[in-house]
Every structure is written in structure tokens, then in C-alpha cells.
Amino acid sequence: MDDHKENAVDKDVTESFPIPDKDYGGWISQQQPNKMSGKTALSHPGELHDTRGTSSKLNWLRAGVLGANDGIVSVAGTIIGVAGADSNPRSLLVAGLAALAAGSFSMAGGEYVSVSAQRDTERALLDKERWELENLPVEELDELAHIYEAKGISANTSRRAAFEAMQYDALRAHATDELGINPDELTSPWQAAYSSFLSFVSGGIIPMLFSLIPVSFPLRVFLIVLSVAIALLITGSISARIGGAALGKAILRNVLMGLSTMLFAWLIGMAFGIHG
Template sequence: MANKIRQSVTPHPGEQHQLGGEQSKLNWLRAGVLGANDGIVSVAGTIIGVAGAGSNIRALMVAGFAALAAGAFSMAGGEYVSVSTQRDTERALLDKERWELKNCWDDEVDELAQIYETKGISPATARTAALEAMHTDALYAHATDELGLDPNELINPWSAAFSSFVSFTTGGLIPLLFALLPIPAVGTIICIVMAAALALCLTGLVSAKLGGADWHKAVVRNVCMGLGTMLFAWLVGLVFNTATGA
């Protein structure tokens, strides 16, 4: 009876191992945080850019809602197309691997043994390991070690699209809600910038924690890039305001 393949590795203290489904979940979480980050910057930048052109509160609200709707659907659609293409490629690679395993078994054993040799394993041990792995689950062994894929964890384009839509919308609602406050335009812009900066601190912190990186640098980098984008958008609006004499 074939031995069950170990699906996880016990990490040393202070280390993070993400394998299989855990890595997939981490990637979706990171993508969700980045989507929210895009929503914050895109919607805030659009509103501030329109404000730089001297528009009234109603125009700011319309611009914000338009940016939120267009950005959310654009991200969802782009993610669906991109992930669908990647999934099709992964399926094609797995189909090719199945054919090779059926028709070129000995060559596939040699190939897997060579892969193990590149990791520092002696030729004899590498061949023994390849034979054992292939007799346990040949497709899984070649998918993970040769292709870098988990045949049981292929990405889902619909999940990716939905995740992008929700994360972008969630992030974009933060500056948009402040645009709805019944206060003068200057106060609205100040509130949007402050809210966006705080939200960017949070997304930078979460992103760094998910990746095990230094959160101080991540937060500063995230906030500076976001505020820089909003400043550039405001300057563009100001240029149009000056050019049209509004």
C-alpha cells in the first residue's frame, strides 16, 4: 500500500512555511490587501484630482462613485481573465505531464531523479527517491517538483474576480464616505487625505505581517506612495483648472 504524501513541513521556531493550500490562502489574503490598497488610492486620487480642477461637492461625489464602480469592475474583470489564462496553462501542463507519465515512464523517472540531484542529492539516492515518489503519486511528484504546481489546488478565476471586486470596493469606500460629509470642499479633501493615510497604514501593516517583513518600512513606503499619487492627481487637476481659467 502506497504511503501517504506528507502535505506540510514543521517549521523551525521563527520560520514561516506556506505549502499547498496554506500558500494559496496566503496569496489570496495578500491579493485582497493589495486590492483594498488600490481602491483607497484610486478613488481618493480621483476625487482629489477633480477637486484640484475646482469642481463642487457634487462633482467630487460623482467622480468618486465613477472611480469606485469602474475600478472594482475593471479589477474583477482583469483578474478573471488573467487567472483564467493561468488556470488554462496549468491544466495544459498537467495534461502534458499525464501523457508523458503514460507514454515515457522511464524518461520521467530520469527527469525527476535529475531534479533531485540539482538539490544536492547523490545520483543513487535521487533515483531511489524518484522511483518511490512516482510509485506513490507520479503526477503529484512531477507537478510539485517539476512544474511547481499542486494539482489539487488549481486557482479559481471566479474566486479571484470576486475577491478583487470586494477588496477594491472596500478600500474605495473609505475615501468615498468622507466625500459625502456635509462640509466645505477643503474640509472634505483634508478628511479624505487623513482617512486614506490611516487606511494605507493599516494595509501596509497587514501586508507586511502576511509576508513576515519589517512593518515599519512597509507602512512608510505604502503611505508615501499613496500620498504621492494623490498629490500628483491634485496637481493634474490644478493644471486643468489653471488652463481653463475655472
Template structure:
């Protein structure tokens, strides 16, 4: 095998590895989004049930009603927002791909030259860039252009339904932590809830930092402190309203 052929094979192999890494990165992003959705569920529902519990101590029906309402509203809001956002992104990606298909059909030579130029910008020599562009175009012209030019994989467009369902489930799982803890019929429910929420926030902060490769301590502290501040604020508001009503 000549050096030129070996270089070409090496570049193609590198591009395939980069494509695989991109797919893994997308899955990690989805997982990180799920963790953040759970975090939102923990904080928002904890704020509601702690505030209501402070305003109406011992009123389990009121606390449960408020908590369940917050869980349902939050889960549907998260799911709806994610559906709209991803649908818009998907429509944009499909429009870009459709435009690329048309250009490949009408101007194949210009598109090949464009792909060659993109690989030259990535550091390949003019000759090698041309060979890579030709080989990838012969294999799958649309995939080559979509990945390099648009940063899109035509075979892996995000599903808005999957995004919505993932957000709904992750928010619900997180929200169940404070909701179930505040309804415990023994001990100090507020203390138990606060401890469970802090633990949940610790875990979501740790997981999100791990997935993103960020320093653990700052991520965990931010998460725990913001969630704790939310509980303190809603508790004080509930306490003030409870005193005023009483």
C-alpha cells in the same frame, strides 16, 4: 527499522511538509494580493474625488458621481485583468499537466529516471533518490512530477473566478474609504479624506510588509508617500482646472 528506511521516511515526510508550506505560501500570496487591491482602490479613488472636489468645491453630486464611477470602473478593471491573467496561467498549467500525463503513460521508465535525477539535484544520494522517486511514483506519479518538475499542484489550480471576485471586493473595500469620507456633510471633507486615506495606506503597507516578511518602516513610508503624492497632484490639477473654469 533500518537506517535506509528511516532516511526514506524522513525524506518523504520532508516533502509532505514542503508541500504543505507551499499551500500556505499560495494562500498568503492571495491575501497579499487582496491587500494590494485594496491599496489600489484607496489611491485611485482618492485621487479622483480629491481632484474633483478641488475643481468643484461643495458640488456633492459631481464628487459623488466621479467617485462612484471611479470605484465601479476600477473594480471591474481589476477583476477583468485578474480573470484574464489567471485564466492564461491556468490554461498554461493545464497544458503542462496534460503533457506530463501523456509522458507518464508513454514513457514511464524515462519519467522515473527523470524524477530520480531531479531528487539527486536536490542533494539526495543516487540510491535514496531512486527509492524516493519509486515510492512517490507508486503513490501518485502525476502529483510527484507536477510538484517537483513543474512546481504545480494538480489539485490546487487557481480559479480565475475566485481571483476576479477577490480583486473586485478588495478594490471596492479600499475605494469606499475616500469615497465615503469626501461625502461627509460636516467639517473639512478634504482634510478628513486625506487623514482617512493616509491611515488606510498605513494599514495596507503594514499588512503587506507583515505578510511578505519585509521591513515595516520602508514599506509603510513608500505606501503613504506615494498615495499622498497622488492626492496632492490630483488636488493641484483640480484646483487649476477649477480656477480656469471659474
């Protein structure tokens, strides 16, 4: 009885959506007439909106905030650590500049290498998927149908959905549902490097500027710590709103970690510094 039902399903799908033999892989390059561009997407209240890219933008914003946070804590920790060993304003300036330069270029370089490796992997996977769609179309249809079926969709509906998804955009269907990749949003290594560089500098410049204020040494240190606490309060607040976390807890955690870092750096400077 089950075999009879399955055969009926396959027959129904085949009759409704006849599978071409040689041209099946051509779905990759075909421009389907029913695709909607961003300009023609529904825009009335209660209708479906195009949300592609929203998650990516949030990830970029989150990464930018974290980069600024790293800049604030790293540069401030270095300056305060040197301040614990030497009260010479010139020493603080050199320490701050060195930390700002090394940190920003290190972040940019690391992000470039990391994203380049990720992009190469994603491209290789997409190239492999293109080949499979061109040369193994029926197997790819079955594979996509099984993916949908594993999500709880019936066999008949899964096969219909897989066929229609591949008619619409075969590569996108397999990239998103099988590989978890959006082929339109492959990250640029250079863009990632620039973003990391700028976000680190935007955060690190805060304690750097306050270290240049021509006031007494104790007051200068106090202003640096105060500016860092305020900056971390802001970045903690933004991070909490992006991630949907509890605002007070996120801010407290962020500020305490920053202050703890500066305290530890200060103690190291005091322990190994030479005071005359």
C-alpha cells in the same frame, strides 16, 4: 570503477523496486494505501504538520491587501483630482462613483483574464505530464531522478526517491518538482475575479464615504486625505507582517506613495480646472 558502481546502483534499485512495464503509468490513478488524509495527519507538538495550502492562502491575503490598497489610492486620487478643479460636492460624488465602478470591474476583469490564461497553461502542462507518465514511464522516472540529483542528492538515493515518489503519486511528484505546479490548488478565475472586485471596493469605499460628509469643502478634502492616510497605514502594516518586512519602513512607503498620488492629482485638477 565508476561504471561498475553505477551498474551496481541500477541493479540495486531494480531489485529493490522492480519497475513494471505496462502498468507503470497506472500509478497516476492508483489509490495508495499509505496516503494520509488531512484528518489523520500528525497533530502533536514536535510532529510533522500538513502545511499544504499555507503559501496559497498567504498569496491570496497579500493580493487582497494590495487590491484594497489600489482601491484606496485610485478612488481617492480621482476625487482629490476633481476637487482641485471643481468644489461642487456633486462632482466629487460622480467622480468617486465612476472611479469605484471602473476600477473594481477593471480589476476583476483583468484578474479573470490573467488567471484563466494561467489555469489553461497549467492544465495543458498537467495533461502533457499525464500522457508522458502513461506512455513514457521509464523516461519519466529517469527525469525525476535527475531533478533530485541536481539538488545534490546521490544518484542511488535520487532514483530510489523518484521511484517511491511516483508510487505515492506520480502526477503530483512531477507536477510539483518538475513543473512547480500544485495540482490541487489550480486557481479559479471566477474566485480571483470576485476577490479582486471585493478587495478594490473595500478600499475604494473609504474615500468615497468621507467625500459625502456634509461639511465645508476644505474640511471635506482634509477628511478624505486623513482617512486615506489611516487606511494606508493599516494596509501597509498588514503587508509588512505578511511579507516579513520592516514595519515602519513599509508603512511610511505606503502612506507617502498614496499622499503623493493625491497631491499630483490635486495639482492636475488645479492646472486644468475651471474656477468661477
